[in-house]
Amino acid sequence: MSPHLPEQCSHCSMYFDAENFCAKLSDDELVALNAQSSLVTIKRDEAVTEETQKLHPVMAISSGVLSLQHLLHDGRKTIAAILMRGDILDLRNSTRNQLGALIALNSVTLCRLSPVVFDAAIAENPQARMLAWANITDQTFRAINHAADLAKKQALEKLASFIFEIRNRDVRVPGNDHVHIPIRRRDLAEYLGMQPETVSRCFKDLAGRGIIHVSDLSVIRILNAPALRRISNGDRSPKGGRLDVPSFNVLVADA
Amino acid sequence: MSPHLPEQCSHCSMYFDAENFCAKLSDDELVALNAQSSLVTIKRDEAVTEETQKLHPVMAISSGVLSLQHLLHDGRKTIAAILMRGDILDLRNSTRNQLGALIALNSVTLCRLSPVVFDAAIAENPQARMLAWANITDQTFRAINHAADLAKKQALEKLASFIFEIRNRDVRVPGNDHVHIPIRRRDLAEYLGMQPETVSRCFKDLAGRGIIHVSDLSVIRILNAPALRRISNGDRSPKGGRLDVPSFNVLVADA
DNA sequence: AGGATGTGTTGACTCAGATCAATAAAGCGT
DNA sequence: ACGCTTTATTGATCTGAGTCAACACATCCT
Numbered sequence: 001m002s003p004h005l006p007e008q009c010s011h012c013s014m015y016f017d018a019e020n021f022c023a024k025l026s027d028d029e030l031v032a033l034n035a036q037s038s039l040v041t042i043k044r045d046e047a048v049t050e051e052t053q054k055l056h057p058v059m060a061i062s063s064g065v066l067s068l069q070h071l072l073h074d075g076r077k078t079i080a081a082i083l084m085r086g087d088i089l090d091l092r093n094s095t096r097n098q099l100g101a102l103i104a105l106n107s108v109t110l111c112r113l114s115p116v117v118f119d120a121a122i123a124e125n126p127q128a129r130m131l132a133w134a135n136i137t138d139q140t141f142r143a144i145n146h147a148a149d150l151a152k153k154q155a156l157e158k159l160a161s162f163i164f165e166i167r168n169r170d171v172r173v174p175g176n177d178h179v180h181i182p183i184r185r186r187d188l189a190e191y192l193g194m195q196p197e198t199v200s201r202c203f204k205d206l207a208g209r210g211i212i213h214v215s216d217l218s219v220i221r222i223l224n225a226p227a228l229r230r231i232s233n234g235d236r237s238p239k240g241g242r243l244d245v246p247s248f249n250v251l252v253a254d255a
Numbered sequence: 256m257s258p259h260l261p262e263q264c265s266h267c268s269m270y271f272d273a274e275n276f277c278a279k280l281s282d283d284e285l286v287a288l289n290a291q292s293s294l295v296t297i298k299r300d301e302a303v304t305e306e307t308q309k310l311h312p313v314m315a316i317s318s319g320v321l322s323l324q325h326l327l328h329d330g331r332k333t334i335a336a337i338l339m340r341g342d343i344l345d346l347r348n349s350t351r352n353q354l355g356a357l358i359a360l361n362s363v364t365l366c367r368l369s370p371v372v373f374d375a376a377i378a379e380n381p382q383a384r385m386l387a388w389a390n391i392t393d394q395t396f397r398a399i400n401h402a403a404d405l406a407k408k409q410a411l412e413k414l415a416s417f418i419f420e421i422r423n424r425d426v427r428v429p430g431n432d433h434v435h436i437p438i439r440r441r442d443l444a445e446y447l448g449m450q451p452e453t454v455s456r457c458f459k460d461l462a463g464r465g466i467i468h469v470s471d472l473s474v475i476r477i478l479n480a481p482a483l484r485r486i487s488n489g490d491r492s493p494k495g496g497r498l499d500v501p502s503f504n505v506l507v508a509d510a
Numbered sequence: 511a512g513g514a515t516g517t518g519t520t521g522a523c524t525c526a527g528a529t530c531a532a533t534a535a536a537g538c539g540t
Numbered sequence: 541a542c543g544c545t546t547t548a549t550t551g552a553t554c555t556g557a558g559t560c561a562a563c564a565c566a567t568c569c570t
Contacts, residue, residue: 070403072412072489080403093389094396100403126378133377134348136391141349143398148325148335148355150405151448155527157327185548193406198527200549217536217548234327410557440518450558455519472518472566 006034012062013085014111017171020086021060021135024127033121036114041107042066048102048110056112057091064108065182067191070100079105079191081143082183084169088135105183150193153234158192159202160232163212163220177222178215185217206231261289267317268340269366275341276315276390279382288376291369296362297321303357303365311367312346319363320437322446325355334360334446336398337438339424343390360438405448408489413447414457415487418467418475432477433470440472461486 009015009030014022022030039062042048048066052059066083080100083089091099092115122129142165149161167179181188189196203220206212211228213221222228264270264285269277277285294317297303303321307314321338335355338344346354347370377384397420404416422434436443444451458475461467466483468476477483 068399070400072407073485074489074491076407076489078403078406080406081399090388090392093392098400099396123381123384129378133345133388133391136388136395137345137348140391140395140398141354143395143402144323144336145325145353147398147402147405148333150402151333151335151445152327152331190406195528196548197529197550201527204549230328234329234331236329451518452520452559453557456557459519 006031008039009034012039012109012111014060014062017086019131021088021128021131024125024131025121026125029121029125029128033113033117036117038112040110040112042104042110044104044106046104048104052112053091053102056114057094058113058115058118059089060111060113061085061087061089062109062111065105066108066110067103067105067187068100069103069190070098077190078193079187081139081146082191083139084182085171086135087139088132090136105187153232155192155194155198156202156205157231157234158194159199159206160228162188162192163222163228164232167222177225179220179222181218181220261286263294264289267294267364267366269315269317272341274386276343276383276386279380279386280376281380284376284380284383288368288372291372293367295365295367297359297365299359299361301359303359307367308346308357311369312349313368313370313373314344315366315368316340316342316344317364317366320360321363321365322358322360322442323355324358324445325353332445333448334442336394336401337446338394339437340426341390342394343387345391360442408487410447410449410453411457411460412486412489413449414454414461415483417443417447418477418483419487422477432480434475434477436473436475 005027009022012022014020015030017023022033025033038056040052042064048059061083063085066087066089067079068081068083070078070080072078082105089102122132146165149158153161163179166181170180170182183191185199186196189199192199203212203214206228207214209227211222211224211231213223215221260270260282264277267277269275270285272278277288280288293311295307297319303314316338318340321342321344322334323336323338325333325335327333337360344357377387401420404413408416418434421436425435425437438446440454441451444454447454458467458469461483462469464482466477466479466486468478470476
């Protein structure tokens, strides 16, 4: 490890996860970026301040789960997106869009980057540029897939999709069928556009069918991944009888 | 206009819309990009071929509306996203994500770009880079907002939001309260996660309240923008009585 | 023009999930 | 360990929008 490596970067997943932005920076670039940046920790239910959003419109999630929340006039709340380790957030173009509030769903470590130095690194370092670009396009497709989940899926199907989403986004231990759910039931409900009661009933349903096992509130174990996948793909036939479907959307069997 | 300007670019909105990617390219860059690219027209209900997706994973919408569709096993269909003039689509990172099918909702003109030349332009031209980055982050926020619409809003609220979304994305003539709806009712329903019947009933409802006027299937006129905005923001109180809501989400009054 | 096909609208009925209310179980500070 | 607060679960009821079916328009084709 280089002697130049900034102390706070050495503990940050943006640096030590090989597929994250900071991992691709040279020591000099990292020092330059770090000099204008600052790590901050946000406790659960607290928001990223307006001030941070103005002064540091570019940030990266080092750890924890950050949510983007929308509130309707009569109090209905929605978690429109969840940001996790490695995600880059660039608010510079978000003024026109209704952004909503950035609220931590558990303890979040955020690196507030300097937009100027960030742009410079993007300009000069092709690998870093590619990773940043890949992360943003990934976020776009994730958001689109989430929208698709919300649009037509039933409660049980949405929950099944969520379990896969969380498993795929988390750092994955091969062969481990345990999935860690890093957020509360009510946050999960708000993310999936349903009520906590319904989430509870759906977990119970999946457990009752022997598809998952709910160890405690934050850990479940997938017992029958193919069945869970079928549910998440909207197969409502009682016992695996498959319908004809155009080939473009036959989804990969995984796990 | 430069003598070097490629013929097909001169008719393309990616070039003549000042805020689009190609408008920022130098003549040399444009010629280089154009040499490896090709415009293609896709008729309604036709898909972007697998071959195009493989050979030209980077494309830009010159005109028309392109949809990204998901299909569930039992036949339920969802339009997860709609891409319009000026949007850049980069499929290179989409292999892991379930992309779905790219289907034209009306006649679409697509410019299939060379990834290599596109990357080179991104690397060398800061303005073009910024615009491409801005378009992608914009798409992300749009998708997130769409997800928020789908999560908790009622049918009428979703339709109201859609009217504003379409108006804001379209090229806007100031003072013109007509909104052109470029897609069919059933496509609109699939985008909003509802049934065509419900869309029809909601249009009727809004018209009955004097909030919009439906000229024909593809043109509506907004008669009472504040009321429409209130509905899209989830105000269900009968006559404008406002509830207390945290300041971060009080939305701008527009129009 | 006429028939055929695709698209949008209207009405009657049903159901998945929201809502309300009550209880149980976790967290958390002292 | 205690009490207190927050969060999750369970049960009973209600409703918005889905579903089904019939009809009204458009648009297209020959």
